[in-house]
Amino acid sequence: MSSSVWKVFQLGPLQHARLFFVEPYAHTFLPRWSLWVTGSTVPLVELVAGALLLVGWRTCEALVALGGVLVLVTFGHLLLEPLYEFHTHVIPRAALLLFLLVMPHARTVCRSTTGWPGDFERGKEARRTVQVLTKEKAPRYRRPEGATSYLLASPRTSQAKHLTTTLVQIDPGGEQPIHKHAPEQVYFVLEGSGLMTVGSETQEVGPGVCVFVPADTPHGIRNQGQELLRYFSAAAPAFDTSDLLSTWPLGSESEEAGKDD
Numbered sequence: 001m002s003s004s005v006w007k008v009f010q011l012g013p014l015q016h017a018r019l020f021f022v023e024p025y026a027h028t029f030l031p032r033w034s035l036w037v038t039g040s041t042v043p044l045v046e047l048v049a050g051a052l053l054l055v056g057w058r059t060c061e062a063l064v065a066l067g068g069v070l071v072l073v074t075f076g077h078l079l080l081e082p083l084y085e086f087h088t089h090v091i092p093r094a095a096l097l098l099f100l101l102v103m104p105h106a107r108t109v110c111r112s113t114t115g116w117p118g119d120f121e122r123g124k125e126a127r128r129t130v131q132v133l134t135k136e137k138a139p140r141y142r143r144p145e146g147a148t149s150y151l152l153a154s155p156r157t158s159q160a161k162h163l164t165t166t167l168v169q170i171d172p173g174g175e176q177p178i179h180k181h182a183p184e185q186v187y188f189v190l191e192g193s194g195l196m197t198v199g200s201e202t203q204e205v206g207p208g209v210c211v212f213v214p215a216d217t218p219h220g221i222r223n224q225g226q227e228l229l230r231y232f233s234a235a236a237p238a239f240d241t242s243d244l245l246s247t248w249p250l251g252s253e254s255e256e257a258g259k260d261d
Contacts, residue, residue, distance in 0.1 A: 004050055007043035016043050131158050135167055139248040146174020156244040163236040170223040178220035183235040185213040192229035196221045
């Protein structure tokens with residue numbers, strides 16, 4: 001960081017380009033204009049990326065930029081000295097960049113930033129230790145058989161990577177039809193009663209009952225009572241992102257209420 005400050009504010013980007021790029025590489029195949037542009041840009045990139053690392057913002061992009069500078073500098077040294085000693089310059093800096101990149105904070109920020117707009121807000125969300133999800137704000141689906149499902153923690157709605165959780169309500173006489181999927185799953189009945197089928201077995205379930213569904217096993221549940229049947233489900237590994245988008249196509253209840261106002 002201190003060297004980039006010296007290069008930018010004392011030596012100056014143009015002087016840096018002349019001393020370390022244009023004059024040393026004038027005899028090479030590299031175009032002269034590219035030497036001026038690269039030599040003037042490198043100290044600015046080092047300064048900005050170093051500052052971003054210090055404040056903990058855009059960490060992933062900063063590390064990528066510094067990695068690019070390291071590759072560029074290594075190429076330049078090898079161009080002048082084919083037997084350039086890696087251990088004196090490249091290996092220590094590469095080790096430092098690798099260490100910073102594998103730190104938990106850097107991995108979280110890199111995973112949570114998928115584009116420039118809004119990256120900072122997503123990065124802050126990723127660093128939160130508690131994520132609160134509510135039924136009212138959950139994406140939904142409604143089945144003609146009388147089942148409504150609310151998508152809770154999942155890769156679509158939270159920082160969850162390995163599971164999908166839902167809250168399902170089934171009207172009296174309604175059902176979650178027999179189906180199967182690759183993730184294994186559990187149903188935990190919260191309210192009401194029904195008939196749960198897993199594979200070739202069917203039995204009555206009620207509040208407090210937890211049913212395990214193995215992977216790729218046909219299963220479903222029917223509400224044969226006179227009250228609402230509610231259960232919580234969790235599946236692991238998580239459903240594919242495409243399935244999360246197509247299976248729960250409806251907006252949340254709060255969004256629907258806002259449209260009605």
